[in-house]
Amino acid sequence: MPEGALEVDRISKRYGDVVALDEMSLTVRPGEMLGFVGSNGAGKTTTMRIALGVLAADSGDVRYDDAPIDRTVRTRIGYMPEERGLYPKMKVLEQLQYLGELHGLSRAEAARAVNLWTERLGIAERRGDQLQKLSLGNQQRVQLAAALIHDPAVLILDEPFSGLDPVAVEVMSDVLREMRDRGVPVIFSSHQLELVQRLCDRVGIVRRGRMIADGTVEELRSSAPPQLTVHAPQAPADWAEGLQGVSVVDSANGRTTLQLDETADDQQILRAALDTGPVHEFSRARPSLTELFRDVVTEETDE
Numbered sequence: 001m002p003e004g005a006l007e008v009d010r011i012s013k014r015y016g017d018v019v020a021l022d023e024m025s026l027t028v029r030p031g032e033m034l035g036f037v038g039s040n041g042a043g044k045t046t047t048m049r050i051a052l053g054v055l056a057a058d059s060g061d062v063r064y065d066d067a068p069i070d071r072t073v074r075t076r077i078g079y080m081p082e083e084r085g086l087y088p089k090m091k092v093l094e095q096l097q098y099l100g101e102l103h104g105l106s107r108a109e110a111a112r113a114v115n116l117w118t119e120r121l122g123i124a125e126r127r128g129d130q131l132q133k134l135s136l137g138n139q140q141r142v143q144l145a146a147a148l149i150h151d152p153a154v155l156i157l158d159e160p161f162s163g164l165d166p167v168a169v170e171v172m173s174d175v176l177r178e179m180r181d182r183g184v185p186v187i188f189s190s191h192q193l194e195l196v197q198r199l200c201d202r203v204g205i206v207r208r209g210r211m212i213a214d215g216t217v218e219e220l221r222s223s224a225p226p227q228l229t230v231h232a233p234q235a236p237a238d239w240a241e242g243l244q245g246v247s248v249v250d251s252a253n254g255r256t257t258l259q260l261d262e263t264a265d266d267q268q269i270l271r272a273a274l275d276t277g278p279v280h281e282f283s284r285a286r287p288s289l290t291e292l293f294r295d296v297v298t299e300e301t302d303e
């Protein structure tokens with residue numbers, strides 16, 4: 001394992017009869033951003049809470065830098081919990097200053113870090129306000145500042161992008177990229193798959209407490225069957241039905257997305273499309289992360 005990697009190794013966790021995690025494993029290396037995706041209740045928050053050490057696993061290990069996570073390492077993790085959890089009545093500045101000192105910064109270091117991150121996250125003018133007086137998006141920026149204030153060695157963020165406006169999404173994305181580029185392993189959960197696809201070096205898809213797919217977006221996309229987009233404006237809705245090795249993924253306004261298996265013949269498909277009239281587009285593609293994810297979720301309900 002490279003120095004400074006965070007490893008979750010086959011952790012399991014039950015809540016009574018509910019199996020929240022079933023030998024979940026993941027690794028985030030320094031300088032890497034991992035997007036953690038999965039349906040509601042799949043086990044993302046439970047994994048992150050165990051990785052942070054606020055919740056104990058029934059079995060399995062969490063390691064940082066090849067050693068079990070102890071108290072010292074724990075204080076070096078920047079965590080943004082899903083339930084947020086800052087003090088609503090406390091002023092932004094006092095709150096961040098307090099958290100910095102709690103994580104071992106001196107008074108002056110904490111003050112410098114508060115200035116830096118509130119400036120960087122665009123909330124400098126709100127330093128004197130109570131947290132509860134800020135908009136939800138700005139409260140979230142404060143939460144991120146709280147996770148960053150002690151210059152963490154690892155970042156674990158539970159749905160940091162939920163509810164943010166596009167400008168805030170860009171600010172948050174830039175900061176996470178910057179931390180990644182500084183060599184910090186970053187893991188965040190999200191249901192915004194386009195964002196995960198754009199931002200992350202690797203993606204882990206979790207289903208029922210297990211990691212079922214893990215790789216770069218390109219690896220995951222290229223492991224899926226290829227697709228063909230055909231724009232034939234005069235084609236009837238069922239023009240592709242019955243073609244060898246072809247299933248229709250989507251069809252609207254003369255544009256059809258087909259999924260191909262190895263028996264499909266693209267020249268035969270092209271001829272069939274031309275038989276309907278002009279063909280304006282005929283291009284091969286790989287499914288998006290959203291489509292891959294949908295396939296996984298569909299398999300889940302089919303089981």
Ligand SMILES: Nc1ncnc2c1ncn2[C@@H]1O[C@H](COP(=O)(O)OP(=O)(O)OP(=O)(O)O)[C@@H](O)[C@H]1O
Pocket residue numbers: 015018019020038039040041042043044045046047
């Ligand atoms: N404190 C708890 N008591 C009982 N069951 C729990 C508890 N916390 C989580 N669970 C259950 O464990 C499973 C995993 O939940 P978890 O919150 O980790 O999922 P998640 O992937 O983060 O979901 P979401 O995307 O909705 O946030 C779910 O079935 C959930 O109901």
